[in-house]
Amino acid sequence: MLLLLPGVALLAGVVLYPLIAALVTAFFEQSLVLPGRTFVGLQNIVEVLQGDFLRLLRQTLVFTLGTTILPFVVGFALALALNTKIRGAKVLRGLMLIPWLVPGVVVSFLWMWIFNANYGVMNALLQTLGLVDDPQAWLAQPGTAMGAVILAKTWQSFPWMMVMLLAGLQTVPVELHEAAEMDGAGTVRRFFAITMPHLKGIVGLVLLLEFIWNFQHFDIIYVLTGGGPAGATQTFATAVYETAFQGYDLGKAGALGLLWMVLLMALVVVYVRFSEKGEER
Amino acid sequence: MSATTQLPATPTPPSASSPAGGDAPRPPQRLRRGALRSERPGVRIAAWATVVVCGGFGLLPVYWLLATSLTPRDQVFSYPPKFFPSAPTLDAxxxxxxxxxxxxxxxxxxxxxxxxxxxxxxxxxxxxxxxxxxxxxxxxxxxxxxxxxxxxxxxxxxxxxxxxxxxxxxxxxxxxxxxxxxxxxxxxxxxxxxxxxxxxxxxxxxxxxxxxxxxxxxxxxxxxxxxxxxxxxxxxxxxxxxxxxxxxxxxxxxxxxxxxxxxxxxxxxxxxxxxxxxxxxxxxxxxxxxxxxxxxxxxxxxxxxxxxxxxx
The missing domain is CATH 1.10.3720.10 (MetI-like)
Structure with a gap:
C-alpha cells in the first residue's frame, strides 16, 4: 500500500525506532555526551529497582490518581449542575473551558504566581479565611508541593472532564427521569438508577484516558517544581528526563523508562481494547 | 439511485456519539434527552452551590491572570496582594x-x-x-x-x-x-x-x-x-x-x-x-x-x- 508508506516511515522513524532504541539503552552503560557504550546486562535495572523505583512509583501514582480523581469530581459536579435549567448555564459552559484552552506552560506560570511564597494570592486567601497562620512556600515545602502541583493540573483538566460528561448527560432520556419521578423516585435515587448506568461507558473512558495521560505528564510538574523540593514531586516522566538530560546517564534513564513503559503499556492495552469495542459497532 | 445525488455539501464531522439516523427535523415521538424541564428547589440550590464553588475554582485564577497583567510592576510586590489593581496599566x-x-x-x-x-x-x-x-x-x-x-x-x-x-x-x-x-x-x-x-x-x-x-x-x-x-x-x-x-x-x-x-x-x-x-x-x-x-x-x-x- 503506497498510501501508507509516508505515514509508516515517519512513524517508524520518529516514534517506534526511538522508543525501542531508548528501551535498549537500559542494558548499556551509555552517556548522552560521550560516544560509545558498554553492555552491562541487567545492572541498570537492578540499580534502579534498588534505588528510587518504589519512591517514584508511589509519587507517580499519587500524582496520577490525584489528577484523575479531582478533575473528575469537579468536572462531573459542574456537568450535572450545568445540565440543569439554571440561568446562565450556557455562558458558564463556555467560560469553564478557559482553563483548558491555555497552554500547559501558562497553567504553570499562573499557579506559580498564585502559590508564590511572598506575594501569592493563595496565602492571602487562606489567611483571610483563617486557614493558615503564616504565608507558606507551597511549592518549596516537601509536604505541600505535590498537593500544589496536583491542584494546578486539576485546574487544567477539569473542563475536559466536564465537556465529555456533559456530552454523556445529553444522551440520558428525560422521559425515564420523568416517569421515575412520577413513581416517587427522589433525585438521588434517579441519579444512581438512571443517570449513572447511562454514563458508565463515558465515565470509564474519561477516567482511563486521564489516568494514562497523567501517568506520563511532564510540563506542569517540570515548570512548577522541577521535581523538587528534594525530589518530592518527582515522577517517572521528570525522573527519566532529569537522568538523561541533566545527569547524562542514558543507561539509567533507559532502565527507568523500561519499567515505566511496562506499566504504561498495560494501561494502553486496556485503552485499545476499549476503543476496539467502540469501533466495531 | 445514482451515487452523485448523495454527495453531501460538507461531510458531517466524525462524532463518537452521533445517533444513527441524522438530525433532520425530529419526529415528535422521539425521546427528549438532556435536562429535566423543572427541578426541585433542593436541586436548584445544589446546582448553584456547585457552580459557585467549582466555577470559582475555574474562573478566579483566570481573573488573577488578567488582573496581574494589568497591575503596575511596583504594585505586584506587595503583600497582601490587591484584588483589584488600583491603577490598571498596559505597561506590561x-x-x-x-x-x-x-x-x-x-x-x-x-x-x-x-x-x-x-x-x-x-x-x-x-x-x-x-x-x-x-x-x-x-x-x-x-x-x-x-x-x-x-x-x-x-x-x-x-x-x-x-x-x-x-x-x-x-x-x-x-x-x-x-x-x-x-x-x-x-x-x-x-x-x-x-x-x-x-x-x-x-x-x-x-x-x-x-x-x-x-x-x-x-x-x-x-x-x-x-x-x-x-x-x-x-x-x-x-x-x-x-x-x-x-x-x-x-x-x-x-x-x-x-x-x-x-x-x-x-x-x-x-x-x-x-x-x-x-x-x-x-x-x-x-x-x-x-x-x-x-x-x-x-x-x-x-x-x-x-x-x-x-x-x-
Whole structure:
C-alpha cells in the first residue's frame, strides 16, 4: 500500500525506532555526551529497582490518581449542575473551558504566581479565611508541593472532564427521569438508577484516558517544581528526563523508562481494547 | 439511485456519539434527552452551590491572570496582594512589544506549528484514507499501533531523538522540532481523518472508478476536496498541539530556534524577581491563538476529544 508508506516511515522513524532504541539503552552503560557504550546486562535495572523505583512509583501514582480523581469530581459536579435549567448555564459552559484552552506552560506560570511564597494570592486567601497562620512556600515545602502541583493540573483538566460528561448527560432520556419521578423516585435515587448506568461507558473512558495521560505528564510538574523540593514531586516522566538530560546517564534513564513503559503499556492495552469495542459497532 | 445525488455539501464531522439516523427535523415521538424541564428547589440550590464553588475554582485564577497583567510592576510586590489593581496599566504589554527576543520565539512558534500542521495533514490524509476505504491484512493492528503510539512517553522518545538529531547535526533546527512534533500530531490526525473519510460514501468512489479514474486521481480530485473541512480541523488541532509543546522544543532547540513555551520559561523563570505582570501578559498572548482555533473548531471538539486531539 503506497498510501501508507509516508505515514509508516515517519512513524517508524520518529516514534517506534526511538522508543525501542531508548528501551535498549537500559542494558548499556551509555552517556548522552560521550560516544560509545558498554553492555552491562541487567545492572541498570537492578540499580534502579534498588534505588528510587518504589519512591517514584508511589509519587507517580499519587500524582496520577490525584489528577484523575479531582478533575473528575469537579468536572462531573459542574456537568450535572450545568445540565440543569439554571440561568446562565450556557455562558458558564463556555467560560469553564478557559482553563483548558491555555497552554500547559501558562497553567504553570499562573499557579506559580498564585502559590508564590511572598506575594501569592493563595496565602492571602487562606489567611483571610483563617486557614493558615503564616504565608507558606507551597511549592518549596516537601509536604505541600505535590498537593500544589496536583491542584494546578486539576485546574487544567477539569473542563475536559466536564465537556465529555456533559456530552454523556445529553444522551440520558428525560422521559425515564420523568416517569421515575412520577413513581416517587427522589433525585438521588434517579441519579444512581438512571443517570449513572447511562454514563458508565463515558465515565470509564474519561477516567482511563486521564489516568494514562497523567501517568506520563511532564510540563506542569517540570515548570512548577522541577521535581523538587528534594525530589518530592518527582515522577517517572521528570525522573527519566532529569537522568538523561541533566545527569547524562542514558543507561539509567533507559532502565527507568523500561519499567515505566511496562506499566504504561498495560494501561494502553486496556485503552485499545476499549476503543476496539467502540469501533466495531 | 445514482451515487452523485448523495454527495453531501460538507461531510458531517466524525462524532463518537452521533445517533444513527441524522438530525433532520425530529419526529415528535422521539425521546427528549438532556435536562429535566423543572427541578426541585433542593436541586436548584445544589446546582448553584456547585457552580459557585467549582466555577470559582475555574474562573478566579483566570481573573488573577488578567488582573496581574494589568497591575503596575511596583504594585505586584506587595503583600497582601490587591484584588483589584488600583491603577490598571498596559505597561506590561508595552514591555512585551519592545522585547525582540520574544518576537524571535513567536516567529519560531508560528513557523514550526504551521509546518507541523501541514506535514501531519499531508501524511495522515493518505494513511487515514487507506485505513478508511481499504481492507487488508494488518490494517487493524497498524491502526491501533498508531492510536497507541501517541501514548508513548515523550521523555523516553527524547532520549533517542536527541542522540539521532545530534548525529545528523539537526539539533537546533526547525526540522528537528517539526519531526519530533509529528510524534503526537500524526496519530491524532490519522484517526480524525479516518473518521472524516468514513463519512464519504463508498458509492461515490465506486462511481469514479467505473468512470476510469485512477486511485490517486480519486483521492486528489474527489475525496480530499470533500474532506476539506476535516483537513482544516485536523490541521488546526495539529497546530494547537505544536503551539503548546514544551518539552521537545526545550530539549532539541537552543534560544535561536526555540518556540514560545520554553522561550518564556527561559526569559522569565529563575530570575531573582520575576516580572509577573509581563509574564501574565505574555501568557495571555500565547493563549490567544489557541483560543481562536478552538472557537473555530467548536463543532469538531467532541469528535476530536476521544481521538486525543486535546488532552485533559
Amino acid at each position: 504589554f508595552a514591555a512585551l512589544a519592545s522585547n525582540e527576543q520574544l518576537f524571535g520565539y513567536l516567529r519560531n512558534s508560528v513557523i514550526v506549528s504551521v509546518l507541523t500542521a501541514v506535514l501531519s495533514v499531508l501524511v495522515s490524509a493518505y494513511m487515514g484514507y487507506s485505513f478508511s476505504k481499504f481492507r487488508y491484512r494488518g490494517r487493524r493492528s497498524l491502526m491501533y499501533l498508531v492510536l497507541a503510539s501517541q501514548m508513548f512517553p515523550q521523555a523516553l522518545l527524547l532520549v533517542t531523538l536527541y542522540s539521532v538529531f545530534s548525529a545528523y547535526n539537526l539539533l537546533n533546527t526547525y526540522t528537528a522540532l517539526v519531526l519530533s512534533f509529528t510524534t503526537f500530531t500524526l496519530p491524532l490526525c490519522v484517526w480524525m481523518l479516518k473518521g472524516f473519510f468514513d463519512t464519504i460514501p463508498d458509492e461515490l468512489i465506486e462511481a469514479a472508478r467505473v468512470d476510469g479514474a485512477s486511485r490517486l486521481r480519486i483521492i486528489h480530485s474527489i475525496v480530499l476536496p470533500l474532506a476539506a473541512p476535516g483537513l482544516i480541523a485536523a490541521g488546526l488541532f495539529a497546530f494547537v498541539r505544536g503551539w503548546n509543546d514544551f518539552v521537545f522544543a526545550l530539549t532539541l532547540a537552543g534560544p535561536e530556534k526555540q518556540t514560545l513555551p520554553p522561550g518564556l520559561v527561559n526569559t522569565f523563570i529563575g530570575e531573582a524577581s520575576t516580572a509577573w505582570p509581563e509574564l501574565m501578559a505574555a501568557s495571555l498572548v500565547v493563549s490567544l491563538p489557541v483560543a481562536i482555533a478552538f472557537i473555530a473548531l467548536q463543532k469538531y471538539l467532541v469528535g476530536g476529544l476521544t481521538a486525543g486531539a486535546v488532552k485533559g
